[in-house]
Structure formats: C-alpha cells, structure tokens
Amino acid sequence: MKTWVYIDHFQGQAIPASWEAVGLGKTLGAVTALVFGSGVEALAKSACEYGADEVLLADDASLADFRAETYASTLSAAAAAGTPGLLLFPTTTRGRELAAMAAIDLKTGVLVDVTALEAKGEEIVVTRPVYAGKIMTKETCSTRPYVITLRGRAFAKPAPQAGKTGAVTRIEVRGEALTSVEGYARGESGVSLADANVIVSGGRGISNNPALTPPAGLDEKAAEIWKAQQGFAMVNELASVLGAAVGASRAAVDAGYIPYAHQVGQTGKVVSPNLYIACGISGAIQHQAGMRNSKVIVAVNKDAEAPIFKLARFGMVGDVWQIVPALTAAFKKKLGK
Amino acid sequence: MKIVVCVKQVPDSAAKVTVENGKVTWGDAPLVINPWDEFAVEAALRQKEALGGTVTAVTIGGEGTKDALKHALAMGADDAILVNDPALGTLDTQAVAQLLAAAIKKIGGVEMVFFGRQAIDGDSGIVPAQTARLLGWPSLTLASVIQAEAGAVRVERSTEEGRQIVKAKLPAVLSVAKDYGEPRYPSFMGIRKAQRAEIPTLALADLGIPAPAAVVTWPEVMNLPARDVKCEIIGGTPEEAANALVDKLIAEKVL
Numbered sequence A: 001m002k003t004w005v006y007i008d009h010f011q012g013q014a015i016p017a018s019w020e021a022v023g024l025g026k027t028l029g030a031v032t033a034l035v036f037g038s039g040v041e042a043l044a045k046s047a048c049e050y051g052a053d054e055v056l057l058a059d060d061a062s063l064a065d066f067r068a069e070t071y072a073s074t075l076s077a078a079a080a081a082g083t084p085g086l087l088l089f090p091t092t093t094r095g096r097e098l099a100a101m102a103a104i105d106l107k108t109g110v111l112v113d114v115t116a117l118e119a120k121g122e123e124i125v126v127t128r129p130v131y132a133g134k135i136m137t138k139e140t141c142s143t144r145p146y147v148i149t150l151r152g153r154a155f156a157k158p159a160p161q162a163g164k165t166g167a168v169t170r171i172e173v174r175g176e177a178l179t180s181v182e183g184y185a186r187g188e189s190g191v192s193l194a195d196a197n198v199i200v201s202g203g204r205g206i207s208n209n210p211a212l213t214p215p216a217g218l219d220e221k222a223a224e225i226w227k228a229q230q231g232f233a234m235v236n237e238l239a240s241v242l243g244a245a246v247g248a249s250r251a252a253v254d255a256g257y258i259p260y261a262h263q264v265g266q267t268g269k270v271v272s273p274n275l276y277i278a279c280g281i282s283g284a285i286q287h288q289a290g291m292r293n294s295k296v297i298v299a300v301n302k303d304a305e306a307p308i309f310k311l312a313r314f315g316m317v318g319d320v321w322q323i324v325p326a327l328t329a330a331f332k333k334k335l336g337k
Numbered sequence B: 001m002k003i004v005v006c007v008k009q010v011p012d013s014a015a016k017v018t019v020e021n022g023k024v025t026w027g028d029a030p031l032v033i034n035p036w037d038e039f040a041v042e043a044a045l046r047q048k049e050a051l052g053g054t055v056t057a058v059t060i061g062g063e064g065t066k067d068a069l070k071h072a073l074a075m076g077a078d079d080a081i082l083v084n085d086p087a088l089g090t091l092d093t094q095a096v097a098q099l100l101a102a103a104i105k106k107i108g109g110v111e112m113v114f115f116g117r118q119a120i121d122g123d124s125g126i127v128p129a130q131t132a133r134l135l136g137w138p139s140l141t142l143a144s145v146i147q148a149e150a151g152a153v154r155v156e157r158s159t160e161e162g163r164q165i166v167k168a169k170l171p172a173v174l175s176v177a178k179d180y181g182e183p184r185y186p187s188f189m190g191i192r193k194a195q196r197a198e199i200p201t202l203a204l205a206d207l208g209i210p211a212p213a214a215v216v217t218w219p220e221v222m223n224l225p226a227r228d229v230k231c232e233i234i235g236g237t238p239e240e241a242a243n244a245l246v247d248k249l250i251a252e253k254v255l
Ligand SMILES: Cc1cc2nc3c(=O)[nH]c(=O)nc-3n(C[C@H](O)[C@H](O)[C@H](O)COP(=O)(O)OP(=O)(O)OC[C@H]3O[C@@H](n4cnc5c(N)ncnc54)[C@H](O)[C@@H]3O)c2cc1C
Pocket: A202, A203, A204, A205, A206, A208, A209, A248, A249, A250, A251, A252, A263, A264, A265, A266, A267, A268, A269, A279, A280, A281, A282, A283, A284, A285, A286, A287, A290, A300, A301, A302, A303, A306, A318, A319, A320, A321, B013, B035
C-alpha cells in the first residue's frame, strides 16, 4: 500500500509518534514522509533515517507556524496528485486537525486515535478505543485514501539508521492562511505525559497529612493547597528518581494543587506508560479512562477498597506520606542513584 | 453578534458502557449533553454577554436529543434547532460536519460557531475542523481564552506545547478547551423557559442538501480484553514493602 506519513513537529522537534507512524507504514510497503515547516531540512533527513523511502518537503517561511488551512491545502493538493492509499498522522492537536481537513478535501473519512491496524491487500481495518476507552471498536472506511491518526506509543518506534538517505522532492505551498499566529504564551508548559515511559500521579489523598503544620496565617483553603504542594513535592522527588512525568487526578487539579496540564483522564490526557504509580487516587472511571492502558499500574492508597486496586498489578495499602518516601529511597538504592 | 453552539447528546460520563450481543449499551444511565459542549455553551454565552447578540444551539439527532438542546436553553441560549430527517442513517464525522455546515448557512449571518472539544462517545474531536473546512472559515480549536471584537477574534489555544496565540477574522469556528472556565449551572428560570420552549426541526429539504452518507463504519464493537491482572498487595512496613515492590518491578523488567 502506498503510504504517506505526516511528520508532526513543533518548531522542528519531531513528535515521537511521527516515527512510530513511519515504522508502521514500513510494514505495509514504501513510505513517503511529508515534512512541512520553515527550515526543516534536518527533519527530512531524520525521516529517511527512521525509514522513509522519500520525502515531500514544503519548506517555506509562510509555514513557520502550524496553520491548519495552508498545511491542509498543501497536503491535499499533493495527495490528489500522488494518490496515496493511506495517509497516517500522529494523534496530536495538529495531526487531528490536519487529518480532519484533508479528509474533507479528499472526500473521505477519518479513523481517529487508532491503536491497532490490520491490512489485507488494499483493505484496512483498525481498532480504536471509544467511549473513553470503555469499549473498543473495529473501524473501516469505504472511500480512499484511508486517513488515519495513530495514538502515541501504540506502535513500535523504529531504530534510526544513521546515514540512510532518500529522495527529497520540494512541493509548493498551497492555500491561504486564515489565521495569524501571534506567538506563544508563557504559563503551563507542555508536560510530556503522552510520551512518558513512567508516570507518577497524585490525587486528593496527597493533601491528607494531619501531621503537617502549615505556616501561620493561611486560611483553610490555602492551608490545604500548601499541604498538597508538600505532597506534590514528595511525588516530584519519586518522579525525578525514576525520570518520570508527573500526573494528577481531576480532584487534585480542581482543588488547585497542580495545573491542568498534568491531569490524566477522560477530560485530561490519555497516557500509556510502562509504569503508572497512582498515589492517593481512588481510581474513578473517568480517571481510569486516561491511564487504563498503562502496562503496569501500582496503586498506593490507604483504602483497601479503592477501585484503583481493581486495575493495579501491585498495591500498597497505607499512607502515601509513609510509602512514597520509602519508594523514593528504595528506587534510589536499587537503581544505584 | 449571531452565535451558534453545536451540542451533542451522549451517555453520561459515569455510565458503564459495554458490548452486549454485538451492540453498545449503557444500561439505564442517562443521556446528557456532551460535557465538553457545556464549555462551548459557556463560551458562547460569555461572548453574547460581552458583545450582545443571540445564541442558537444546534444538534443533529433524533427527537430525543432535544434534551441536549434544552440543557443549552436552560443555561441561557436564546433558541435551539434540531436537524433531523427520516432519510438520515448512521452518521460519521464528515456527514455531521456537512449537516452542520448546511444548517449554519441556512441560519445565515452567523459570526461565531462554538463546538466542544470532542464527543465523549466517538471520541473523535474532528467535527469542528471539518465544519470549518466546509464553510471555508478559520478553525480555532481548543480555545482557552477568547476575545472577540467587531469582525475579529483573538484566541489562546491549549496545545501540547503550551498556549498558542492566534488571530482570525470573523466568521470563525471555535472549539473550547476545558481551561476556558467552568460552565454555569442552568438557572431555575432557565429550566422553566427550556421546558416550555418550542424547538423547530430542520429537515434535509430545509437545508437543501441530499442525505450525507457515512463512509466510516464500525463492523464490530468489543468489550475490553479482560485485564487478567490480579492485584498483588504488598505488605510489611513501608520500607519492606517499597523494597519488595522495586525488586518485583526490576524482576519483571518494567524498569
Ligand atoms: C465529566 C467528568 C469528567 C471527569 N474527568 C476526569 C479526569 O479526566 N480525570 C480524573 O482524574 N477525574 C475526572 N473526573 C472526576 C472523577 O470522577 C473523580 O472525582 C476524580 O478522579 C477523583 O480524584 P481523586 O481520586 O484524586 O480523589 P478522591 O476520589 O477523593 O480519592 C482520594 C483517594 O485518596 C485516598 N487517600 C486519602 N488520604 C490518603 C493518604 N494519606 N494516603 C493514601 N491514600 C489516601 C482515599 O482513600 C481516596 O481513595 C471527571 C468527572 C466527570 C463528571
């Protein structure tokens, strides 16, 4: 199958799921990588090293920031001429939007956030979680090309082959930008939960330490947040020993303990690390929706009946304030840090 | 300012969704307005409060989905429209987008269209960009700050890498991120008004388009593979338990 892969990147830094998509494409045949941006020749080179046979490169100052309309028009015009059977995108904000618009231009459907793909000749059937991951569906599309976005970490990332090259063809920018990018605001920076191999998450239980004495003069709410911040400091320490990202439950986010960018769950991020350590999280169904696909789940909770234990491979029943520091010390010792 | 907000009805987020006899079921869990769409209604209402105008809620679905429209009315929307036609079968995102684009054109003079980030049944997050593409309007997805003025809008978008600040001319399509701010609760007066509201239906003939067909199909729905994890509770003092856990994780090559 003639497969094209959109290499998603932010300011020249490729999103790892782009390489996962190249890897999947290679199992189906030859891969053409689409590299769009300004000053992105290096990405075209990387795409070949990750396995792409050739690259369609739209490198132009007008593409400096991702702009859905021009990116989609450029892609659709190329696809109309090159007739790929399959277009792959990583499921990122940009990937979703581009796939959505390209599918309209090419009069076809979109299969979104796919976690498995079967090809029989020219027919593709995918598997994807729906209803917040409570059930799975097999999906297919009656029109061509197939337009598919792939969930990060669902497909293996190929090892790059240094020095491998491929033909790079420059293509023209099409369409008119309907938005202008003014810049990027400071504030919650990207928390790379989606790519994390290990995640340590904190919930409402993190603030529950009667032994802590907040500084004088704080009202009840401020004292609770102060306690939670001590709790997240403890979670951060464990995370840093493990090189892990820090996640949180919605209750922790809503209570103001930690920014929304850290929220895992149905209305937060969907993650699939090798190891997910839930500290003081009950495991509500909406939280599960975001972390159920973790390979190994460890739960630390003082309530042996908490639903999180139904999902966990290992459980520790007790106070996070005693167990989390003990875990930090044990990992430090055993991992030789 | 004429504002439209697109809402969908979905099973409650706490519903236990399973597959029985090859069909999706959520037992007796209630159908509710898609939670993300409540943020869209909130954003639409705040724009109206700042700039004047009207908010019209639109849904594509059967008679029963009027309840989602009533929720939007109860929150403060001025009126609502159901798009429904016996000729419509199962829809996919591009079919929904075609119907919404046609409805928005039919309403006429619309300057802002608000969407939720995604519907929590299909979990696609595709319809807003597709509708924008069909209308030829700018697509400003995942907006967390929205400042509109005559003819233009400035938006902060929540992306993976942080906030992107984007400007566009109106009319425009926006989808609303969670950090926009909590949606308001329906007021008592709003609920009464919604109960009495007459909700008109637009059929395909009113929209002047043929029935769009779904091209994406679901040949099979499946329960999750049984997670054959039995939770192993690790006991002892915190130090003993921690050491034992780390040994197990290392032995299982998790780390
Ligand atoms: C539409 C909708 C969307 C939602 N989306 C999300 C989402 O994306 N993500 C999400 O997480 N939630 C989401 N929720 C909320 C969800 O239903 C729960 O309310 C939330 O996950 C609970 O967070 P929690 O586990 O931290 O808090 P709680 O449920 O209050 O649990 C705290 C846990 O900590 C334990 N604990 C307390 N003190 C200690 C201690 N000292 N040591 C050890 N354990 C302790 C308790 O036993 C308890 O199990 C959503 C809800 C709705 C309605």
